Amino acid sequence: MLESLIAGFEAALTLQNIMFISLGLVIGIIFGVLPGLGSVTAIALLVPITFYMSPLAAIAFLVGVNKGGTSGGAVPAILLNAPGTPEAAATARDGYPLAQQGKPEKAMKMALYSSIFGDTFSDIVLILLAAPFAAIALRFGPAEFTSIVLFSFTLIAALAAKSLTKGVLSAALGIFLSTWGLDPVDSTTRMTFGYTELFDGISLNALAIGTLALSSVLVQIMDLRRTPPKPLAPVVQADYAADNKLTFAEYWANWRTLLRSACIGAGVGMLPGLGVSLAAFLGYGAAQRASKTPEKFGTGALEGLAGSEAANSAVVGSNLIPTIALGIPGNVAAALLIGAFMIHGVVPGPMMMIEHAELVYSIFAAMLMANVLHLIIGRIGIRFWGQVLRVPKTIILPIVVILCIAGVYIPTNSWFDVGIMFAFGALGVAMRRAGFSIVCLVIGFLLGPMFELSLRQTLLMYKSDLSILLTSPISLTFLVLTVFFLWRFGPAQWLRRRRASRTPQ
Amino acid sequence: MIRRTDIVSGLILAALSILLLLWIIPANTSPPQSENNLSPAFLPSLAALVMGTLAALLAIVSWTSPPDGPEILHEEFGDEARGIGPAEISDIVVWSAFSAAMMAGFLTIGFLPTAVAALVLIMLYTGERRPIPIAAVAIAVPLALQQIAWHAFTVQLP
Numbered sequence: 242m243l244e245s246l247i248a249g250f251e252a253a254l255t256l257q258n259i260m261f262i263s264l265g266l267v268i269g270i271i272f273g274v275l276p277g278l279g280s281v282t283a284i285a286l287l288v289p290i291t292f293y294m295s296p297l298a299a300i301a302f303l304v305g306v307n308k309g310g311t312s313g314g315a316v317p318a319i320l321l322n323a324p325g326t327p328e329a330a331a332t333a334r335d336g337y338p339l340a341q342q343g344k345p346e347k348a349m350k351m352a353l354y355s356s357i358f359g360d361t362f363s364d365i366v367l368i369l370l371a372a373p374f375a376a377i378a379l380r381f382g383p384a385e386f387t388s389i390v391l392f393s394f395t396l397i398a399a400l401a402a403k404s405l406t407k408g409v410l411s412a413a414l415g416i417f418l419s420t421w422g423l424d425p426v427d428s429t430t431r432m433t434f435g436y437t438e439l440f441d442g443i444s445l446n447a448l449a450i451g452t453l454a455l456s457s458v459l460v461q462i463m464d465l466r467r468t469p470p471k472p473l474a475p476v477v478q479a480d481y482a483a484d485n486k487l488t489f490a491e492y493w494a495n496w497r498t499l500l501r502s503a504c505i506g507a508g509v510g511m512l513p514g515l516g517v518s519l520a521a522f523l524g525y526g527a528a529q530r531a532s533k534t535p536e537k538f539g540t541g542a543l544e545g546l547a548g549s550e551a552a553n554s555a556v557v558g559s560n561l562i563p564t565i566a567l568g569i570p571g572n573v574a575a576a577l578l579i580g581a582f583m584i585h586g587v588v589p590g591p592m593m594m595i596e597h598a599e600l601v602y603s604i605f606a607a608m609l610m611a612n613v614l615h616l617i618i619g620r621i622g623i624r625f626w627g628q629v630l631r632v633p634k635t636i637i638l639p640i641v642v643i644l645c646i647a648g649v650y651i652p653t654n655s656w657f658d659v660g661i662m663f664a665f666g667a668l669g670v671a672m673r674r675a676g677f678s679i680v681c682l683v684i685g686f687l688l689g690p691m692f693e694l695s696l697r698q699t700l701l702m703y704k705s706d707l708s709i710l711l712t713s714p715i716s717l718t719f720l721v722l723t724v725f726f727l728w729r730f731g732p733a734q735w736l737r738r739r740r741a742s743r744t745p746q
Numbered sequence: 747m748i749r750r751t752d753i754v755s756g757l758i759l760a761a762l763s764i765l766l767l768l769w770i771i772p773a774n775t776s777p778p779q780s781e782n783n784l785s786p787a788f789l790p791s792l793a794a795l796v797m798g799t800l801a802a803l804l805a806i807v808s809w810t811s812p813p814d815g816p817e818i819l820h821e822e823f824g825d826e827a828r829g830i831g832p833a834e835i836s837d838i839v840v841w842s843a844f845s846a847a848m849m850a851g852f853l854t855i856g857f858l859p860t861a862v863a864a865l866v867l868i869m870l871y872t873g874e875r876r877p878i879p880i881a882a883v884a885i886a887v888p889l890a891l892q893q894i895a896w897h898a899f900t901v902q903l904p
Contacts, residue, residue, distance in 0.1 A: 290899070293898070293899050404804075406800050406803055406804050406807070407804065409796065409800055410759070410796075410797055410800040410801060410804065413793045413794075413796040413797045413800070414793070414797060416789065416793040417766075417790055417793035417794060417797065420789050420790040420793070424775075424776075424786040426784075426786075427776065427778065427786055429775070429776035429786055430774070430775075430776070431774065431775050431776075431786050431787075431790065432770070432771070432774045432775070432790065433774070434774065459837075459841060460826050462868065462871065462872050463834075463837045464826075465872045465873060466871060466872060466873065467833075469873050633874070634872070635869055635872040635873055635874035636869065636874065636879060636883055638868070638872060639864075639865050639868035639869050639872065639883070640865070640883065640887050642864070642868060643861050643864065643865060643887055643888065643891065644891075646848075646861070647891045647895065647903070650857075650901075650903065651895050651899055651901050651903075654901065656849065656852055656853060659849070659852070660845075660849055663845035663848070663849065666841065666845070667838055667841055667842055667845070670834075670837065670838055670841065671830065671834075671838060673826045673827060674751070674826065674827060674828065674829065674830045674834045675751050675752070675755050675827070675829070675830055676748065676751075676752075676827035676829075677755075689789070689793075692789075693784075693789045696784070696789075697784050700784060
């Protein structure tokens with residue numbers, strides 16, 4: 242493994258890759274700083290552009306965007322008590338009070354350094370565990386993969402969506418949309434409605450950008466029309482230069498918190514469906530419970546900042562473990578990275594470590610390099626990121642709409658795909674308003690073909706006898722877990738809510 | 747409004763699923779070409795059946811649930827998920843009309859003039875009224891994108 246990693250560094254350590262990683266970090270931080278945008282919007286917009294890059298540069302660029310976006314959300318959380326991303330909500334609890342004490346830079350430095358610690362820890366976990374997980378996954382056959390994908394749908398719907406019914410419904414819609422195009426076995430047309438443009442199916446770029454990026458921007462535009470934005474409050478400046486200094490001793494005094502939160506984030510990241518926000522709040526809560534001065538949390542405690550930022554950033558690397566080992570995305574960002582891999586002819590899954598081992602270890606090396614660059618860029622830009630917040634939403638949001646159009650058109654030269662994106666933009670707005678999970682839709686769309694392929698392979702191999710799903714121990718385990726989660730988050734939760742509503746207060 | 751939205755969306759999705767199962771999927775798929783192979787219509791039909799069943803369940807459970815209680819923020823969308831009422835429907839209709847007009851513009855007069863017009867209209871829609879930022883952004887952004895598309899990706903935006 243070490244030799245492979247050293248070889249990976251040789252391939253990754255080029256000026257071109259360093260430039261792309263740096264660019265990705267800057268773009269990611271800017272998108273993370275702007276409330277309502279975030280790393281998912283940035284990745285969705287930029288995946289099509291990476292078509293023109295080498296596979297390593299493309300993935301390194303997008304990983305940089307993801308890392309930057311996750312840490313960028315802390316800036317508005319600290320300066321304005323308005324988290325740029327949902328996972329930064331926990332950061333605001335101590336970041337904003339510290340900024341109000343005239344120490345905004347100190348808070349941002351602590352958030353940045355904690356974020357990089359969590360990121361690095363998570364990347365090391367990924368490097369250590371990806372190959373063993375993939376080796377286990379190599380023993381899985383089509384029957385096992387059928388059950389694993391079914392379990393993934395249920396887990397993601399149960400944990401990512403507030404309502405299991407709506408989550409599974411969204412996932413089923415995603416699966417249905419994934420069947421459009423040519424049948425993968427017979428090559429006959431399926432729901433193409435006479436359009437040759439649909440022979441390859443619905444474009445992942447159009448669907449992802451439409452539902453994730455465009456619909457988010459449209460909802461904000463619609464809300465802006467009804468409720469004009471409030472003027473930004475001025476940032477409290479430090480009285481003394483020393484107030485904004487963060488010494489190494491102050492930072493490292495929180496090493497236990499950093500390590501604990503990084504472990505929590507890495508654990509959460511490995512399980513599909515558990516979001517980055519959950520990791521941030523779990524990390525913050527654990528830090529408070531373990532602290533010798535829990536009463537200081539919420540008043541500007543550096544420990545609180547360390548707890549939330551280390552945890553939310555530690556999700557980024559470990560999220561790629563199920564993505565690389567099984568081809569199953571841990572969250573939407575990982576799902577979009579799968580799309581980027583596929584654009585470059587790399588299919589995530591257990592065979593990836595065998596067929597593209599050099600690329601995989603080069604990506605690992607690029608991720609470690611990205612953490613160093615993140616430290617430099619984040620530190621240099623600390624006084625600049627706050628200024629980005631001053632750009633009004635009435636300017637930023639319309640620009641993002643045009644970026645969405647360009648992002649879909651440039652790789653495909655297809656106005657048809659742009660039209661599809663517009664349609665998914667409208668669908669995304671309706672789903673957001675009605676509370677139907679878009680994460681489940683995208684993951685259903687991505688995993689639908691894998692589910693169909695593994696099910697059809699099972700049927701062909703076992704001559705239509707599906708009892709193999711019950712006789713294979715691994716397959717049976719995942720089917721039992723599927724049933725458990727369906728019960729636990731479906732009827733059981735509904736019964737609990739009914740009992741609670743009937744209990745007199 | 748959430749409860750009413752759930753009931754209506756459940757009914758609409760259930761009806762859509764029946765339409766898919768009885769007409770759209772059979773009319774747009776072929777029979778299987780080989781033995782021991784799933785029909786191409788299998789997975790779309792299974793997905794539609796799951797959607798229809800869950801949609802009906804959503805409508806029934808929402809109908810029998812008590813009226814909306816205190817608002818709990820949606821985990822994924824926060825306060826954006828407030829239900830669909832007349833205002834939200836009109837927003838979607840406005841976007842549909844606007845995007846159709848943009849598509850017509852892209853196909854007839856090209857990217858640059860359409861993007862300029864779209865930026866001006868969207869900025870006015872969001873409440874931006876300062877003429878200089880509107881003009882600067884509306885001209886600079888499409889021009890910059892056109893240049894980047896050509897010089898970085900050798901793609902000519904029409």
